[in-house]
Amino acid sequence: MTYQSYIAAHRFGLGASGGDMRGISQNPKGWLKAQIKSGTQTALVGSFKTTDEITRQVSKIKAAKQAERRKIIKQGVALYSDEMEARFQHAIKTETPLIERLVMFWSNHFAVSFKGKPYIAGLMGAYERDAIRPHVLGKFSDMLRAVVEHPAMLVYLDNVQSFGPNSVVGKRRNRGLNENLAREILELHTLGVDGGYSQKDVIAFAKILTGWTIKPPKQGGGGFEFIKYIHEPGDHVLLGKKYNQSNQAQGIAALNDLARHPSTARFIATKMARHFIGDNPSKASIRKLERTFINTDGDLRAMVDTLINMTEVWKNPLPKIKKPYEMVVSCFRLMDIPDNKIPFKRVAQSLALLDHLPFQAPSPKGWPDTTDDWLSPNAMMNRVEWCHAFAQIIRPKENPLDFARGAFGGVASADTLTWIERAPSPVDGLALMLASPEWQRR
Amino acid sequence: MVSRRDFIKGMCSTAALAMAGTLYPGMVFANAITDRRLVVVILRGGMDGMAALAPYGDKNYTKLRGDLALSSDALLRVDPFFGLHPSLGPFAKLYEKGEMIAIPASASPYRERSHFDAQNVLELGSDRPNGLDSGWLNRLVGAINANEDTALAFGQGLPTIMRGSASVNSWAPSALPDVGEDYLSLVEKVYAHDKVFAKNFAKAINIQDMSMDAMKGSERKMTRKSRSPQAFVTMSKTAGQWLARPDGPRIATLELGGWDTHVQQGTEGGRMANNLSLFARGIDELKSGLGSAWSKTAVIAITEFGRTARPNGNRGTDHGTAGTAFLFGGALKGGRIVHKWPGLKSADLYQGRDLRPTIDIREVVKGVLSEHYGIPQSVLSQQIYPDSRNVGLVKGLIRT
Numbered sequence: 001m002t003y004q005s006y007i008a009a010h011r012f013g014l015g016a017s018g019g020d021m022r023g024i025s026q027n028p029k030g031w032l033k034a035q036i037k038s039g040t041q042t043a044l045v046g047s048f049k050t051t052d053e054i055t056r057q058v059s060k061i062k063a064a065k066q067a068e069r070r071k072i073i074k075q076g077v078a079l080y081s082d083e084m085e086a087r088f089q090h091a092i093k094t095e096t097p098l099i100e101r102l103v104m105f106w107s108n109h110f111a112v113s114f115k116g117k118p119y120i121a122g123l124m125g126a127y128e129r130d131a132i133r134p135h136v137l138g139k140f141s142d143m144l145r146a147v148v149e150h151p152a153m154l155v156y157l158d159n160v161q162s163f164g165p166n167s168v169v170g171k172r173r174n175r176g177l178n179e180n181l182a183r184e185i186l187e188l189h190t191l192g193v194d195g196g197y198s199q200k201d202v203i204a205f206a207k208i209l210t211g212w213t214i215k216p217p218k219q220g221g222g223g224f225e226f227i228k229y230i231h232e233p234g235d236h237v238l239l240g241k242k243y244n245q246s247n248q249a250q251g252i253a254a255l256n257d258l259a260r261h262p263s264t265a266r267f268i269a270t271k272m273a274r275h276f277i278g279d280n281p282s283k284a285s286i287r288k289l290e291r292t293f294i295n296t297d298g299d300l301r302a303m304v305d306t307l308i309n310m311t312e313v314w315k316n317p318l319p320k321i322k323k324p325y326e327m328v329v330s331c332f333r334l335m336d337i338p339d340n341k342i343p344f345k346r347v348a349q350s351l352a353l354l355d356h357l358p359f360q361a362p363s364p365k366g367w368p369d370t371t372d373d374w375l376s377p378n379a380m381m382n383r384v385e386w387c388h389a390f391a392q393i394i395r396p397k398e399n400p401l402d403f404a405r406g407a408f409g410g411v412a413s414a415d416t417l418t419w420i421e422r423a424p425s426p427v428d429g430l431a432l433m434l435a436s437p438e439w440q441r442r
Numbered sequence: 443m444v445s446r447r448d449f450i451k452g453m454c455s456t457a458a459l460a461m462a463g464t465l466y467p468g469m470v471f472a473n474a475i476t477d478r479r480l481v482v483v484i485l486r487g488g489m490d491g492m493a494a495l496a497p498y499g500d501k502n503y504t505k506l507r508g509d510l511a512l513s514s515d516a517l518l519r520v521d522p523f524f525g526l527h528p529s530l531g532p533f534a535k536l537y538e539k540g541e542m543i544a545i546p547a548s549a550s551p552y553r554e555r556s557h558f559d560a561q562n563v564l565e566l567g568s569d570r571p572n573g574l575d576s577g578w579l580n581r582l583v584g585a586i587n588a589n590e591d592t593a594l595a596f597g598q599g600l601p602t603i604m605r606g607s608a609s610v611n612s613w614a615p616s617a618l619p620d621v622g623e624d625y626l627s628l629v630e631k632v633y634a635h636d637k638v639f640a641k642n643f644a645k646a647i648n649i650q651d652m653s654m655d656a657m658k659g660s661e662r663k664m665t666r667k668s669r670s671p672q673a674f675v676t677m678s679k680t681a682g683q684w685l686a687r688p689d690g691p692r693i694a695t696l697e698l699g700g701w702d703t704h705v706q707q708g709t710e711g712g713r714m715a716n717n718l719s720l721f722a723r724g725i726d727e728l729k730s731g732l733g734s735a736w737s738k739t740a741v742i743a744i745t746e747f748g749r750t751a752r753p754n755g756n757r758g759t760d761h762g763t764a765g766t767a768f769l770f771g772g773a774l775k776g777g778r779i780v781h782k783w784p785g786l787k788s789a790d791l792y793q794g795r796d797l798r799p800t801i802d803i804r805e806v807v808k809g810v811l812s813e814h815y816g817i818p819q820s821v822l823s824q825q826i827y828p829d830s831r832n833v834g835l836v837k838g839l840i841r842t
Contacts, residue, residue: 066704066756116558184572353617355599362602363562363572375638376600377646378612384629384643385618392619419632428625435629437636 003317003410004028010442011276011320012308013097015330021406032308035098036301042099042133046086051126054079055151055214056221061119063217069119076122080114083125084358085344092332102136102304103128104325105275109268110147110189111366112156113359120155124359127152140268140298141259144189148181148255149224151214157181157364164210164232177232182206184364185258192270195263201239207232208243208254265293268303271369276307278319279370285312317411318441321371324354326442327383331434334407335394342393354382384435391431399423400430412438476586478738478773478814479685480693481728482579484565484601485721485745487701488557490759491766492751492797493714494530495544495779499523502786509709510753516710524779528710529719532726536770540777541736543769543839545806547784549747549799555761557702560746564803565603567827576606578807578826583693584608585825586815591645594684594691596677601695611691613649652690656683656731671720674698678724682731685739698724701745705756725770737772740814740840744803750795751786762796767806773814775841780806804833813840 008028009016016024024031054076061072091100107128114121131150135143147153154160162178163170170176182205187193211231215222226248235244241257243250258264269289273281289306296302307313322330328350332342351357361367368374396403401421404412416436423429433439497503498514499522505511517525518534524546526534536542552563552571559571567578580603583593590609595601598614626647633639656679677696684690700717707714721743729736748765764784769776784790784798792798808822812835823831 116556180572353598362605365572365575371638375642376612377642377649378614380639380642381616381646381650382618384626384646385616385621388621388625389618413635415635416632419628423628424624428622428628431621431625432628432632436632437639440639 002028004314006317006408006411007314007442008032009097010322010330011313012101014091014094014100014326015097015333016407017093017095017333018336029308032098033305035096036137036304038301040096040099040137042103042136044086044090044129044133048083048086048125048129049079049122050223051123051130051151052223054122054126055223056217058119058123058151058155059214059217059221073118073121076114076119079122080124080359081344081348084348087125087128087358088329088344088347089339091329092337097333098304099136101326102300103133105272106132106136106143107358108361108366108369109271110143110153111359111361111364112152113361113364114156115360115362117156120152121359123152123155135300137301137304138299139259140264140293140300141256143300144185144259145252145255147189148185148209148212148251151223154181154212154214154224157184159209160213162206162210163230164207166234167210167232168229169227170210170230170232177203177206177210179203179206182209185255188365190258190267191261191263192267195261195267197239204236204238205254207236208238208251211248212251259298262294265290265298268298269293272303272307274369275320277310277313278316282312285310318438320442321374322440322442323367323369323374324356324383325351325358327440328354328386330439331387331390334434337394350386354386355379383440387434388427388431391427391434394427394430396426396430399426400433403430404433407433408438412436476588476692476815478692479732479735479740479771480582480810480814481681481685481739481741481771482603482693482695483721483724483741483743484561484603484695484697485701485743486557486561486697486699487703487745488560488747488749488761489701489745489765490703490707490714490749491546491745491764492748493703493707493759494527494718494768495546495766496525496527497523497546497783497786498525500783500786506751506786508753509757510707510759512709521779523783524781527715527718529715530722532722533768533770536725536729537777541770541772541774543774543776543778543780545767545769545780545801545836547764547781547797547799548767548801548803548806549764550744550803552747553763555747557746557761562602564744564746565601567804567830569829574828576608577601577603579603579693579695580606580608580610581825582811582815582817583610585817585821588693592691593693594649594681595695596681597695597697601697604695611645611649613653615653652684652687653680656680671700671716674720674724675727679727679731682728682733684731686732686735696724696728703749704754704758704760707758729770739771740773740810741768741770742807742810743768743770744807748797751791751797752795763792764797764799767803769806769810769839773840775838780836780839801836802833804830805836806839808833809836809839813837813842 005021005025005028008031009024012032057072061069064072094100112127114124127150131146157180158178159181163175165176179202183202186197191197211227213225213227215225228247231247235242238254243254245253269286273286273289277285289303292302292306404420416438420429420433423432496512496517498517516528519525520534520537533542550564551569552560562571565577566574568574593610595604595612600612604610633643681694681696685694698721703714732739744767745765747761747763749759749762754760782800784800788794790798804827811817811822
């Protein structure tokens, strides 16, 4: 096995299924490119509740009394759990793991979380299915709009609490702006914190986005709705440009411009380079991605294609640490574990322990993406212990040396292989392989 | 069974001498930059400040608090106006010794009612929920040029207050099954050729050894269930013992939840009383763990917001504004209640429902940091709490 195939399988994918690297080894780049060719399925297949149905439930929370509130939260958490199980099962079985990595990357870029807002737990899966998945090989501008129109984001970042002070509703109820969503779109989703905007821009953009909300429960509830009676009337100036459209068209125009802004191109290029090349990617590689973003009008498929073609990507075999979720998925993929051998509840407990439960990021910034953030001594000990617990459940019969050679022979150091061979039991040998720096990295 | 520590010592004496620099227990926490200890206790859920410290001298108290009023006979009347909840016996003792200060009617700058946002404001030290990238305690670690082993968070996961660019550690008893020494020593060998893994794993082993020293097996098991109410008490004891070590950490966080008492919070007994009792026992254990180092210690116990002044329909209280902050430690100039009491008449209440905040928690923290560590005003107002030049500082909290 070459280390190029390990890069393809682990840095771009989520590990090889059954440890079978053969298909990848023959042509790592080709294996990746086949996954992004047009017509590739990016949806999560299954029967799920729709965003509108779930939002209808969520929107009842405001008027709900204690007992009803608890019920809504409980239903939402149950729904979250089902959705996350389907997502996890898909990740360990999919033959297009690159797509799943892209989904995770973008879900994290446009992070939503139910930490602090337990009543939106049920919307997390639907958010990713509806706002992220359809666009991971599409246009950045389309994903941005889908995200900003999704109830999960509108509630998470409080746009449903934002009222144009001079709008009909704002005046009647004496309510004002909530800048949260507008600020985070500029800072975290598009321009980046140094992208060249001011507090005035935040306020203007918050005004532009007033009225982007969810259907009121009194009108039956449901998904996204633009309500003009909440929208701050008038022209607003964002980044020096006047937006004189009325109603939702104003926000759509602003989002379209933000999606194409040079700062956005730079910001997205940097984040993708950091995820796929290393914690400190070269300026040249960022510039290359930035040019692709600009030249293709933010085509995310072209961004991935550019990455696959870059020589820098294929130089260093192990520059990145696997985040806990990726690490757990790669272990499951490696072992081809039969359904129900490890109930999802236990997987979720593991993820919680490893501080990486999906949609529980500590802030709208999402999970960090550099080695230092994931290898504190405590986190490290948790990983080491988790690998052992996992190996104990698997109970391999043979010494895993042959297995290890097949799975990561091309990148494992001679030392690592030697110690796996010398491990006192097959369980210790497998645990050691999984805990090794080579397996923990990608 | 050979403890991990003995095992490592054994290794040091034989073939692994070359690695002793990274493995020998004690090396990790060498050169702590200051002798002074600071512990921040985060009381999550919004502690009802008037249940912890009742203003029994306010003539509106009994009527306003209704079902939740504590009789002045039951209270520990450390002060003619304020009395401690009967479950807080250990605090009354600390008060008498001059090692406790309570600050009623205090609040962070947050004025809404979400736990999550309020905790963010409290911990980030910003005036809005996502206003900063790092917690104020992490910025303190940066500001005092501490080394990467100065600060340790006790509990699962790093709390927001500790997150940031300064290097800090966290520790929690593992919820996973114990793994054998054989396996860990193999892991050590496999990590030897990866610098980052080797360095952090050596630290992890070291921290685990300290915990083995500090905790008996039964205590470890108890704390392992982080939801176990006893966990805070044993964690506090462990924290005290680690902080006491000459080579131990100097700044630590502890967390205690269970304060979100919307329903049946109780008075002299009940849910609130039980939680207060855990709080008090934890601080007591922290003190005994610290031993003589207690005299160099300041503890800041803060919550994200107080609760509504009146009981709600369920004999509980809802999310409010001002609460009570507590300071403990031998370094305090204590035995006082520091307050600007706002009163309990309806017109005195914030938005007609909450105790009105009259002291900003940042003033209290600034006061402690300025006197405990000699941190200059400019650093406090720009680095620790950016843009807080308008926020003053409470003087005279620490013996200097």
